[in-house]
Amino acid sequence: MTKKKIEEVINETLKDEAQKNALDFIAFLRTKEIPLEESENYWEVKYKDKGLCFIWIDGTENMPGPWTIWSNGDYESFPVDEDVKEIAWAHVNPCGNCGANCSPGSKKTIFGKNFNNICNSVMAFTNPESAAIECVKKLVEIRMSESN
Numbered sequence: 001m002t003k004k005k006i007e008e009v010i011n012e013t014l015k016d017e018a019q020k021n022a023l024d025f026i027a028f029l030r031t032k033e034i035p036l037e038e039s040e041n042y043w044e045v046k047y048k049d050k051g052l053c054f055i056w057i058d059g060t061e062n063m064p065g066p067w068t069i070w071s072n073g074d075y076e077s078f079p080v081d082e083d084v085k086e087i088a089w090a091h092v093n094p095c096g097n098c099g100a101n102c103s104p105g106s107k108k109t110i111f112g113k114n115f116n117n118i119c120n121s122v123m124a125f126t127n128p129e130s131a132a133i134e135c136v137k138k139l140v141e142i143r144m145s146e147s148n
Contacts, residue, residue, distance in 0.1 A: 003038035006055070013041075013059035014066060021133050022057065022067055028137050032144065045140075048147040052140050054121065069128060070121035071139045076109045078142050085111040087135040093124040 010022045043055045057067040095105025095117050105117035125132050
């Protein structure tokens with residue numbers, strides 16, 4: 001079975017605003033020259049061998065569908081505006097014993113605010129709207145800057 005490019009999966013799986021937002025995010029990654037290996041519904045996004053985020057696309061209403069971006073890394077003290085902080089804080093991902101080897105979760109400081117019981121995938125953006133996509137783009141840029 002031939003695996004498809006992520007844009008093909010998005011066009012076949014997502015509709016309307018979800019499709020638009022997913023394609024916008026992938027276009028952003030492409031402009032940053034971040035390679036995306038072909039897959040069925042799960043992509044690990046890396047830059048210079050550093051994990052930036054993970055993307056899941058299956059189109060279902062079951063978690064983590066219809067599509068989710070998980071951000072990993074530390075975001076302790078990077079300067080960002082209040083909107084980015086609020087969106088990031090709203091998407092903090094509590095440990096759910098999912099098998100990511102973080103049970104029972106850990107303490108994290110995210111943009112100056114302390115959280116307990118946090119998954120290794122620090123934030124989860126499920127079916128993100130356009131403002132959340134802009135936040136994820138900022139998170140990706142922060143992670144990329146750590147690799148330079």
